[in-house]
Amino acid sequence: MPWLNPTPVTRFASLDEVGRTIDETVHTILADAAAHDLEDDQRAPALALAPSPGSGKTTRTQAILASQPRDLIGGDALFLSPTADLSAEACDRALAIHGNTTPATQIRGRSAIDPLNPGERMCQKWELAEQVARAGLKVGDTLCQLREGEGADETVRRCPFFDDCAYQRQSRELPEESAVDRYAAHNFVYLPTPTGRNKALRVIDEKFWPKMLRQTVAPVHAFTRQERFPRPAEEPIECHFIHRAAHEVVDALRVGRDVSALPYHADLYRNFAKNERENIDRLPVIKPDMTEEEQTETLARIQACKSAAHRYAAIWEALADAWDLGRATPDRLTLQTRTYTSADGGTVEVEEIVCHGSRKVLGNIPTLILDADASETILGTFFPKIEVCTQRLKPNAEITQVSNLRMSTTRLLGSASLRRKCRMLIETEVARDRNDHAGGVLVGCTKKVARRFFEEAGLVSPTTPDREAVSIMLNEKLFGASWLWFGDRALGSNRYEDYATVIVLGRNELPVEALEDQGRSLFGDKDDQPLEFVEADKNGRRQMPEVLIPYEMTSGASVAAPVRMHPDERIREIQMQHRECCTRQLVERLRLARARYRKRVILVCNIPIPGLPVDNLVRFDDLLPRTDRLGSALREATRGHRSLILTAKELPKCAPDTFSNEKAAEQWLARIRKNPRPAMNDINSGVRGFGLHAARIRRDVPRARLEICLVLVQPGECPRAVIEAAHGPLRDYAPIPTPDATSVFGSKGSNR
Numbered sequence: 001m002p003w004l005n006p007t008p009v010t011r012f013a014s015l016d017e018v019g020r021t022i023d024e025t026v027h028t029i030l031a032d033a034a035a036h037d038l039e040d041d042q043r044a045p046a047l048a049l050a051p052s053p054g055s056g057k058t059t060r061t062q063a064i065l066a067s068q069p070r071d072l073i074g075g076d077a078l079f080l081s082p083t084a085d086l087s088a089e090a091c092d093r094a095l096a097i098h099g100n101t102t103p104a105t106q107i108r109g110r111s112a113i114d115p116l117n118p119g120e121r122m123c124q125k126w127e128l129a130e131q132v133a134r135a136g137l138k139v140g141d142t143l144c145q146l147r148e149g150e151g152a153d154e155t156v157r158r159c160p161f162f163d164d165c166a167y168q169r170q171s172r173e174l175p176e177e178s179a180v181d182r183y184a185a186h187n188f189v190y191l192p193t194p195t196g197r198n199k200a201l202r203v204i205d206e207k208f209w210p211k212m213l214r215q216t217v218a219p220v221h222a223f224t225r226q227e228r229f230p231r232p233a234e235e236p237i238e239c240h241f242i243h244r245a246a247h248e249v250v251d252a253l254r255v256g257r258d259v260s261a262l263p264y265h266a267d268l269y270r271n272f273a274k275n276e277r278e279n280i281d282r283l284p285v286i287k288p289d290m291t292e293e294e295q296t297e298t299l300a301r302i303q304a305c306k307s308a309a310h311r312y313a314a315i316w317e318a319l320a321d322a323w324d325l326g327r328a329t330p331d332r333l334t335l336q337t338r339t340y341t342s343a344d345g346g347t348v349e350v351e352e353i354v355c356h357g358s359r360k361v362l363g364n365i366p367t368l369i370l371d372a373d374a375s376e377t378i379l380g381t382f383f384p385k386i387e388v389c390t391q392r393l394k395p396n397a398e399i400t401q402v403s404n405l406r407m408s409t410t411r412l413l414g415s416a417s418l419r420r421k422c423r424m425l426i427e428t429e430v431a432r433d434r435n436d437h438a439g440g441v442l443v444g445c446t447k448k449v450a451r452r453f454f455e456e457a458g459l460v461s462p463t464t465p466d467r468e469a470v471s472i473m474l475n476e477k478l479f480g481a482s483w484l485w486f487g488d489r490a491l492g493s494n495r496y497e498d499y500a501t502v503i504v505l506g507r508n509e510l511p512v513e514a515l516e517d518q519g520r521s522l523f524g525d526k527d528d529q530p531l532e533f534v535e536a537d538k539n540g541r542r543q544m545p546e547v548l549i550p551y552e553m554t555s556g557a558s559v560a561a562p563v564r565m566h567p568d569e570r571i572r573e574i575q576m577q578h579r580e581c582c583t584r585q586l587v588e589r590l591r592l593a594r595a596r597y598r599k600r601v602i603l604v605c606n607i608p609i610p611g612l613p614v615d616n617l618v619r620f621d622d623l624l625p626r627t628d629r630l631g632s633a634l635r636e637a638t639r640g641h642r643s644l645i646l647t648a649k650e651l652p653k654c655a656p657d658t659f660s661n662e663k664a665a666e667q668w669l670a671r672i673r674k675n676p677r678p679a680m681n682d683i684n685s686g687v688r689g690f691g692l693h694a695a696r697i698r699r700d701v702p703r704a705r706l707e708i709c710l711v712l713v714q715p716g717e718c719p720r721a722v723i724e725a726a727h728g729p730l731r732d733y734a735p736i737p738t739p740d741a742t743s744v745f746g747s748k749g750s751n752r
Helices: 015-035 057-066 083-096 126-134 139-144 166-172 218-225 234-254 266-281 292-304 310-324 409-414 418-433 447-456 466-475 511-523 568-580 580-590 627-638 661-676 677-685 718-725 741-745
Strands: 046-050 077-079 103-104 117-121 147-148 154-158 181-185 199-205 212-217 334-343 347-358 366-369 387-390 397-402 441-445 482-485 501-505 548-549 561-563 599-604 616-618 641-645 691-699 709-713 731-735
Touching: 015 046, 015 057, 015 212, 015 366, 057 077, 057 083, 057 199, 077 083, 083 103, 083 181, 103 418, 117 166, 126 292, 126 501, 139 147, 139 731, 147 334, 212 218, 212 511, 218 234, 218 310, 218 347, 234 266, 234 334, 234 718, 266 310, 266 511, 292 580, 310 334, 409 418, 409 447, 418 441, 418 447, 418 501, 441 447, 441 580, 447 466, 447 482, 466 482, 501 580, 501 641, 511 568, 511 616, 568 580, 580 599, 627 641, 627 709, 661 741, 677 741, 691 718, 709 718, 709 741, 718 731
Parallel strands: 046 366, 046 387, 077 181, 077 199, 103 181, 199 366, 397 599, 397 616, 441 482, 441 501, 501 599
Antiparallel strands: 147 154, 212 347, 334 347, 548 561, 641 709, 691 709, 691 731
16 A cells, blocks of 8 residues: 655665674674673673575685684684574584684583583483473583582582583583684573683674563462472461462452552562572482482482472562562563363363563673674663674665565465465476576465475475475475575575575564563563553454555556554564564575575565565465466376366365365366366466366276367377376277367366
8 A cells, every 4th residue: 555654765885885794793793892891790792693594694604713713802703593404413523623723512401412422411300401401490500510618628529421421521522721713502591501611702692582572370279279399497477478378369360450559569479489589498409429310319308398499589570670660560470271171181281470570681791793683672681781883785686575465474374275385386497497596486485384284285284394394495405496494594504695586475463462471571661661552452362553564666667555553562572573683584594685696585485574675565365376277286286186077076185275166177177168277278378297188088988978188298108008007998098199179178088
């Protein structure tokens, strides 16, 4: 629809300008790191670089780090990537940089595969370690090494596997006299590395903040009734007081009453949290030098105590923070009802209280963030007063976007006909690419949608384990194209930089509840402005309001689309990160700014994407090849027996997706007899990769009639053999050398 305001125009920078900015920013953080005292309480400096994907920010940063001696900053540099695989790639790049005198090594987590023993994990107790972490205990002190006492009285308790542990080996193999560059996954933003060495600089590559979000969940009946374990020996009255306060808080949350009007204040809530945490100290203790059986038994005893002290403490602290700000209702606390499967196979509904929060960034270390989507609003919750430098590179691409479909994941999953159209689009672009650049076609969508396409093609099944399905979807081509999905998989990878075309199906849209939960975790009760949430309508539906958002058109045309946007600006920032930025990140896997020729971008969603000026704004059907239903049926036949018998009875059997029943086939045949031109166009166009033949056939069955059959054959195949493999032996077979409207659609039997 028309846009009456000035149209957006992105100021694009040159590659040289972006390169200079990267260089200046990296040298600035190195100077800041050299000046920062790691023992000082003063907040460490933090900077963020946000040039377009494909600007070379990661490689360029690594090259600068390689040229700078680490003794200038006084310790190791920690380089964090979205996944362990990307971390390994970054480490390999660092080792390959000519003249790099700083050792580089990859740090792996406990559950990772040991590269020296591919059949083993880094930690021999990795499964127990995960259980210990879920119980809220420190894994290092619990399972690896614990120091008790001081000086001459110090006792060191160690795991019996400690000296041979691959996880601990990572620190022993590092040189003691010199600094190193350590490469790891994003988890180590909040987890300690096994080395215990000084970290003088931290570089975080790509978006890390989603991994920092966490929810603390406790059943309401336990929070309000459960005896704290062990029961406070000297303060049973205090325990009763906590129960009464918990009841009143939950009752207020249920009806939306003002929680701040309850007879409790921030200091009292924090005292409740303190009492809860003291109960943790009274629990059984797991120590590293125990046998694994003893550790497992002790953990079971802790779990049997049903101690949720750390969860309860988080709830009280959220109430204290809200009280300090004068909140009527805490942003970070919500109630929800979830359905669980009971031991007898039935279901049970449990009311839960949820505390939304985020993990703390570990260590006061000078930090450089490399993220094309860096948001000062979001990053500021982890690094206050962070400076973000944003620059955009002009994509060397023809960008086509649909104007009439939002293309939600729900619609894609629920509509087989829409998926068929998407397949037609993909196959059309694959054929175009083979004739043009032969660079390759990349298809992007949500992971659920990608899996549905692969399941329908028979490459994976609904029961295929996720890890195996991911490997198949990433490494097998479908409809001649490679596939990728939104999220970490689409961050930082150069695997598709030589591809010529990218098609993005739909968008990465979080449900309102999930979006607001992330907003609660990041921004809840942190400043004077409470969060604004979407209210339910009279039918109980919570829909975000529509806002007109303009396209950036290369023609200068003023056009806009109605887009659902969250009413709270801070939560809208999160929405942009997941939706618009994820689309842009996936598109930029083709490294458009550095492309040697003009590539093709097709966005099958009408939401405008900042930084991607649109050349062609079209309807979805305009992207599809002009075909009659016969063309669809022929393409469908390529997935089956590769033949179509042109009768109302047989067409639904040969192409059930195109002709759902005999009536639909009969009506189509009647129309085609009157106007055969669309169907003849499909016959003349054929199907790429197959030869199309027509024949009059009579099957070798009693009372068989003469029928017209279209058959798709590959080089070297016999048309009659393909037909007989599909429909059984033939009594008569007469090829139609030159199919025309009369011979194919005017013959006896062709519409019965």
